[in-house]
Amino acid sequence: VKNLFGDAPLRILAITALLVALFLAFLAIQILLVPFVAALFVVYLFEPVVIVLQRRGMDRGRAFLILLGLSFVGIVIILSLMPQWLRQETLGSSTTFTERMSHQLGTVERWVDIRLPMLQSSGIADQLTTRAAALGSRLFEQVPGLITSFFVNLLLVPFIAYFMIRDGKTLKRHAVKLVPNRYFEMSLIMFNRIDQQIGAYLRGRLIECILVGSTQVLCMVIASVFVDQRYILLIAAVCGITNMIPYLGPVMGTVFGAILYLGTGLPITSIYGLIAASAGAHLMDNIFIAPAVLSHNVDLHPLTVALVLVIGGELLGTLGLLIAIPVASTIKVIGQEFYANYQLHVRT
Amino acid sequence: MKADGIWGNIFRIGPRKDSLAETLQNILLFQELSPKELKILERLVHVRTYDVGEPVFVETEPGAGMYIIRTGRVDIVLQHRSENRIVLSELAAGDFFGEMALLGDTTRSATAIARERSELIGFFHPDLVEIINLHPSMGANICLGLSKTLAERLRYTNAQLRDVWQMRGHSEESLR
Numbered sequence: 306v307k308n309l310f311g312d313a314p315l316r317i318l319a320i321t322a323l324l325v326a327l328f329l330a331f332l333a334i335q336i337l338l339v340p341f342v343a344a345l346f347v348v349y350l351f352e353p354v355v356i357v358l359q360r361r362g363m364d365r366g367r368a369f370l371i372l373l374g375l376s377f378v379g380i381v382i383i384l385s386l387m388p389q390w391l392r393q394e395t396l397g398s399s400t401t402f403t404e405r406m407s408h409q410l411g412t413v414e415r416w417v418d419i420r421l422p423m424l425q426s427s428g429i430a431d432q433l434t435t436r437a438a439a440l441g442s443r444l445f446e447q448v449p450g451l452i453t454s455f456f457v458n459l460l461l462v463p464f465i466a467y468f469m470i471r472d473g474k475t476l477k478r479h480a481v482k483l484v485p486n487r488y489f490e491m492s493l494i495m496f497n498r499i500d501q502q503i504g505a506y507l508r509g510r511l512i513e514c515i516l517v518g519s520t521q522v523l524c525m526v527i528a529s530v531f532v533d534q535r536y537i538l539l540i541a542a543v544c545g546i547t548n549m550i551p552y553l554g555p556v557m558g559t560v561f562g563a564i565l566y567l568g569t570g571l572p573i574t575s576i577y578g579l580i581a582a583s584a585g586a587h588l589m590d591n592i593f594i595a596p597a598v599l600s601h602n603v604d605l606h607p608l609t610v611a612l613v614l615v616i617g618g619e620l621l622g623t624l625g626l627l628i629a630i631p632v633a634s635t636i637k638v639i640g641q642e643f644y645a646n647y648q649l650h651v652r653t
Numbered sequence: 654m655k656a657d658g659i660w661g662n663i664f665r666i667g668p669r670k671d672s673l674a675e676t677l678q679n680i681l682l683f684q685e686l687s688p689k690e691l692k693i694l695e696r697l698v699h700v701r702t703y704d705v706g707e708p709v710f711v712e713t714e715p716g717a718g719m720y721i722i723r724t725g726r727v728d729i730v731l732q733h734r735s736e737n738r739i740v741l742s743e744l745a746a747g748d749f750f751g752e753m754a755l756l757g758d759t760t761r762s763a764t765a766i767a768r769e770r771s772e773l774i775g776f777f778h779p780d781l782v783e784i785i786n787l788h789p790s791m792g793a794n795i796c797l798g799l800s801k802t803l804a805e806r807l808r809y810t811n812a813q814l815r816d817v818w819q820m821r822g823h824s825e826e827s828l829r
Contacts, residue, residue, distance in 0.1 A: 491714075
């Protein structure tokens with residue numbers, strides 16, 4: 306083969322085979338990707354406290370189990386102490402949800418017909434009604450599956466996170482051991498830099514999400530004084546989670562809340578209240594929260610952020626949007642190290 | 654009891670190699686550490702083997718930490734790729750080098766090349782940071798050892814500088 310094609314095509318063939326194998330492996334592990342990524346988030350969030358407990362003589366695995374137990378008890382206490390009106394209410398059946406949403410969208414359509422007649426000709430309102438109703442109905446059809454996978458992940462995530470905390474460092478050492486001498490120090494520096502950068506980013510983002518979720522609760526409670534606001538906790542939780550996605554996140558959380566309000570037949574003023582509350586929470590995030598907790602940012606250009614979000618979203622959907630930035634910054638660190646090394650060899 | 658020929662052959666395992674902890678204990682940086690702390694250190698260091706002529710690290714490349722020679726010999730050289738390479742020192746088992754990189758982001762000031770097949774123990778900046786985070790008193794002891802080593806090197810460099818100046822005919826007064 307070498308004689309027929311020479312060295313370069315053989316290398317290209319090998320690289321192609323490797324890429325195909327990686328793609329197949331990627332498809333195979335895609336099912337495990339959600340719990341794996343979630344576990345990674347948990348590990349990075351718990352790591353500083355695990356280190357504090359480790360300093361007091363506790364081993365990493367036990368420290369994680371204690372923290373997990375404390376978190377569980379904490380969540381149960383918070384939920385049980387929460388006033389009744391803040392807790393999640395029943396959403397009703399899929400049919401009533403869709404019917405209510407169609408009715409609400411019909412109202413919006415009539416409003417659009419009167420105020421913006423030119424839109425009627427392109428049938429935007431019709432399409433919007435059909436699609437939103439289909440989306441609502443699909444969402445409800447998927448609810449049992451989503452609940453099952455949620456509970457499976459709820460068990461799987463702590464399990465994976467436990468082993469990541471306990472054996473992660475040993476695994477990293479074994480991985481470094483396999484690196485040839487020539488690239489040994491470079492890979493050590495690279496691993497360390499990636500760990501620091503991703504750790505700081507994820508921890509910062511997670512703290513930001515918790516604070517944004519709390520601010521959203523606060524803003525919605527204030528809004529509820531003026532207009533009817535429901536599912537405060539659910540919407541705030543979704544807003545907090547979607548806040549992990551730069552730029553798009555706050556909009557996604559608000560859209561989710563608006564769809565929920567449309568489906569449950571709340572008046573349009575409630576949606577205005579929700580939008581005002583989300584805008585308030587977003588403003589607080591930009592002015593106070595983000596500058597305080599994201600001091601170690603990943604330093605990606607806004608255009609790069611937009612591009613990687615599009616690619617991540619296309620490849621893996623919502624999960625892709627969540628992991629796009631950490632993955633992009635990892636690639637950036639690896640690229641920087643290789644480029645610096647290459648430059649050094651060119652110079653010397 | 655002295656082993657007879659048969660038993661001697663059965664139990665012969667070649668020249669005795671010190672355990673990792675024993676090798677580490679003999680290094681100035683780790684002399685203040687307790688046996689328990691040496692065990693912790695033993696789990697953190699990396700053992701690597703280098704063939705004859707293989708570079709351990711190269712001048713101007715970013716450095717991550719220090720190496721201790723467990724077996725073999727290592728040359729520290731300047732301009733290793735050119736014909737006018739300068740051998741700064743020849744190190745043997747028990748010696749260590751590259752400790753300045755333990756302090757953080759630095760580039761290597763010289764190249765280290767294995768003169769013969771060598772087994773080296775690597776101790777790196779992230780490991781030192783981990784020790785400082787998890788075992789502060791142990792970290793302080795290592796940092797103290799590191800300071801002593803660097804002070805020793807500085808004193809040696811000063812003495813050499815003094816010799817050079819004196820050879821050039823400068824008086825003691827002008828040195829001050």
